[in-house]
Amino acid sequence: MSLDCLQTPCLLLDKQKLLNNINRLNKQLTRFNVTSRPHLKTLKSVDAARYMLGDLSAPCTVSTLQEARQFAQAGCKDITYAVGISEHKLPEILDLQNQGVTLHIIMDSFEQAQFVHAFCRENDCQLSCLIEIDCDGKRAGIKPDDPQLIAIAKILQSAGLFSGILTHAGGAYDCRSLDEIRAMAQQEQAAVRDAASKLQRHQISCDVISVGSTPTALLGEGFDQVTEVRAGVYASMDLVMADLGVCQPEDIALSVLTRVIGHNKEKNWLILDAGWMALSRDLGLAPQQNGYGRVCDETGDVLPGLYVNSANQEHGIVALPEGLDLSHFTIGTLLRILPNHACATAAQHAGYQVISDDEMDYWPRFGGW
Amino acid sequence: MSLDCLQTPCLLLDKQKLLNNINRLNKQLTRFNVTSRPHLKTLKSVDAARYMLGDLSAPCTVSTLQEARQFAQAGCKDITYAVGISEHKLPEILDLQNQGVTLHIIMDSFEQAQFVHAFCRENDCQLSCLIEIDCDGKRAGIKPDDPQLIAIAKILQSAGLFSGILTHAGGAYDCRSLDEIRAMAQQEQAAVRDAASKLQRHQISCDVISVGSTPTALLGEGFDQVTEVRAGVYASMDLVMADLGVCQPEDIALSVLTRVIGHNKEKNWLILDAGWMALSRDLGLAPQQNGYGRVCDETGDVLPGLYVNSANQEHGIVALPEGLDLSHFTIGTLLRILPNHACATAAQHAGYQVISDDEMDYWPRFGGW
Known part of the structure; x- marks a missing residue:
């Protein structure tokens, strides 16, 4: 096929490579019997999401409310908005939920739990809340042994808003070998298992235990107690993934x-x-x-x-x-x-x-x- | 004015600072009696272009055909497309020209001059061509003393396609003091004067002698023989410009x-x-x-x-x-x-x-x- 008809520069997506990459993650997660909740932030395309999700109503992850709106309109019903919530975004989230979408939100502070709690009481609604766990010290989230974990979960649980916990092993991008990535995957899983067991000791159980990053999703093993895995860039891959050893340049x-x-x-x-x-x-x-x-x-x-x-x-x-x-x-x-x-x-x-x-x-x- | 109504993140543009920045360049170029041909690639906004150009039919510069199309539709009539031309873009350029826009294109090789010459003959049309001069060894263009300069100009002139020369002092971004920027502005002007005088010796005169970059436009002096100055980021400014000393952070x-x-x-x-x-x-x-x-x-x-x-x-x-x-x-x-x-x-x-x-x-x- 000649590309000479295309105006340059433009962005090419090789469909067979895309399907191969999607298939690779699906096989891996089927092997461990864990649900895939693909992150749609990389491609931001409804057409690509059809292949990543199989069925658009399957679980997915987004990084902006714009993605939530667009994918909800396309038929997505079970969306995790995986960026710490701010109070100003709650009306839009309720709006989406009123359209029949379950939109899970995340937080890592008592302050956030308080304003979500107050918002739900004022609006007579319920939102599904996940607590973000810090598994690698790279960004947001609270450590599994932070006493705030119990305090946040309790205020959410008291109002029926608590769904579980979520973490992201961004630290996988700093790994320098496949063995380091495998260890990071274990660290990621251990962090949520640790947090879940601390919550369990306070009679708080997690329906959702969510982990993910493309390297740890593809190289992780076990996934015990983990209910779902989020990965995004796995569908297209890129040179960062090739340099980490997670794929070959030909897979991009x-x-x-x-x-x-x-x-x-x-x-x-x-x-x-x-x-x-x-x-x-x-x-x-x-x-x-x-x-x-x-x-x-x-x-x-x-x-x-x-x-x-x-x-x-x-x-x-x-x-x-x-x-x-x-x-x-x-x-x-x-x-x-x-x-x-x-x-x-x-x-x-x-x-x-x-x-x-x-x-x-x-x-x-x-x-x- | 409260910004609390805005969804975040979003992009703010302070109108008074924009107008002050535009005014500053206009004053400078008026002082040297040289035409401003603002580069619209930074803001890519028709509303902003109205303030930068004063009158939308005034000379402007773009970096993509998309900009050329959009600004032509808004009323721009005299546009320089300041990226080296490839053969595949010529039909679109002719199309724009047929809509009443003068679209100057640039080149730095005999090969480009040949295909533009052939295209114009085949399509019985004329395009306005500028030769790109390399004033700092940073990117594209040919050196003023490259014998190709005369060869390219001759083939263009023979078909009535030659309009003049253009350079861009991208090297200004490497300067570490205002004096270095002033020297770079002199170097930029000297390069086109040198090229113009070499062409003149072959009875080829330049209607257009174009220079520009925000630092050299704002700090340049003289502009003898220069017919126009191109600058783009001057309207908004940014931390690069502040770090160069071209503006203060408060001007951004x-x-x-x-x-x-x-x-x-x-x-x-x-x-x-x-x-x-x-x-x-x-x-x-x-x-x-x-x-x-x-x-x-x-x-x-x-x-x-x-x-x-x-x-x-x-x-x-x-x-x-x-x-x-x-x-x-x-x-x-x-x-x-x-x-x-x-x-x-x-x-x-x-x-x-x-x-x-x-x-x-x-x-x-x-x-x-």
């Missing part, structure tokens, strides 16, 4: 199609029409490792040693290694750039040119809050 | 409104609902200098020593300095984050909440190619 379903628009003969540089506006400013795990992305030919085969070394808003620069001649890349040549971070690169585009062996399709995506 | 018209959604008590961290999705991944000039942006209170006053130290997709983390207590920033507190790079931060949003003393307005913006 997402790329930016670009054309050579110039040569700097003195420096042996290609100038591309994909700058950071198309690629994002994300430099991935080790800023010098892949530059703004690895370069593939038009068919998607990685060109060894070629990276987008620097980027302006609408210009990408590829410094050719010695011995490789600019004449191999005449002006107009199509190339594909693999993204460092799929969430960030996809966010720069309004949709996906979906490619498969025999057809081309377009899937819109959305942004905003 | 753009900020991201965010709410505190959590506290990490153990680490004395605020968790914000603005992560890199709202702030962009751009770390500015010196990655550790401002983190993902400097923190202001709700009114826009800079809070000394407070930065968004790290960011996830929808979470920003502010590490409070010792002695500053989390209780000063209760959950729900509104804060504003100044952007490292206005072009990158604005690109993450669909529009601006425009604030002034007595009113609030909304200006949509667009993206895409």
Whole structure:
């Protein structure tokens, strides 16, 4: 299939690679008999969500109210909004719930539990609340042994608002080997089991025990007591995942199609029409490792040693290694750039040119809050 | 004016600061009697362009065909598309020209001049072509003493397609003092004067001699022979410009409104609902200098020593300095984050909440190619 009809830069999604990646996680979670609650924040596409969820009414995760609204409208019924709640967002959440969606919210402070409790009393409603557990010291959440855990759960439980606990092993991105990721998966699970058992000692039981990150979802084992696993970037994959060893570069379903628009003969540089506006400013795990992305030919085969070394808003620069001649890349040549971070690169585009062996399709995506 | 009615995160644009910044450049260019051709790539907003251009039919600059289309539709008639041309974009450019827009295109190789020449012959049309001059070795363009300069100009001139030359002092972003920026402005002007005089020796005269970058536009002197100056980020300014010394942080018209959604008590961290999705991944000039942006209170006053130290997709983390207590920033507190790079931060949003003393307005913006 020729991509020559496409205006550049644009975002390509390889459908077969997407399906293979989705299938890989599904197999893994089926093996451990744990529910998948895919995070839809990466692709933000109803078309992609159909493949990730199988049935749109299946459990899913979002990171913005905009995602909650869009996916609810498409048929999602069981949505976790996995960012700490603020009081100002509660009216919109109730609104969505009144449309027939169960929208689980998360919190990690007594203050949040108090205002949710007060809001539910004032509005004569119930919201499903999860307490965020900190399993790695990377961001939000409270440690399993923080006495606040019991205090928060109690105020929620007293009003019938408590559903369970949730954690996210963002620390998996700092791991430097598959064994470290496996250990992080165990640490993640241990943190929620620890929190659940502390709550149990106070006669508070968790219906939901939620863990997840793509590395720990794919490499985790056991999942005892865990009720669900959240992963997002697994569907497209990216260079961060490849650099962690979680996938191979060939598994990456997402790329930016670009054309050579110039040569700097003195420096042996290609100038591309994909700058950071198309690629994002994300430099991935080790800023010098892949530059703004690895370069593939038009068919998607990685060109060894070629990276987008620097980027302006609408210009990408590829410094050719010695011995490789600019004449191999005449002006107009199509190339594909693999993204460092799929969430960030996809966010720069309004949709996906979906490619498969025999057809081309377009899937819109959305942004905003 | 209270910002409490706004859903967070969202993008604020302070109208008075915007007007002050626009006025500052206009005064500078009037002083040197040189035309302003503002770059509209930063704000990508027709409403903002009205203030930047005064009259929408005035000269402007764009970085994508999408900008060219949108601003042409709004009434722009004299547009420079300041990214090296590829053959595949020519039909769209002709289409715009047929709608009554003069769309200047740029190139830096004989190959490009050849295909533009062939396209114009085949389509019995004329396009206005500028040759891009490299004044700082940072990106694209050819050096003034490159013999290709004459060859390219000749093939264009033979078909009546040659309009002049253009350069961009991207190297100004590497300057470490105002004197270095002033010297870069002289270097930028010298490069085009040198190229123009070499062309003149071959009886090729330049109607257009175009230079520009916000630092060199604001700090340049003389502008002899220069016919126009392109600057873009000058209208909003950002922390990169403040760090270069081109403006003060108080001049920055753009900020991201965010709410505190959590506290990490153990680490004395605020968790914000603005992560890199709202702030962009751009770390500015010196990655550790401002983190993902400097923190202001709700009114826009800079809070000394407070930065968004790290960011996830929808979470920003502010590490409070010792002695500053989390209780000063209760959950729900509104804060504003100044952007490292206005072009990158604005690109993450669909529009601006425009604030002034007595009113609030909304200006949509667009993206895409």
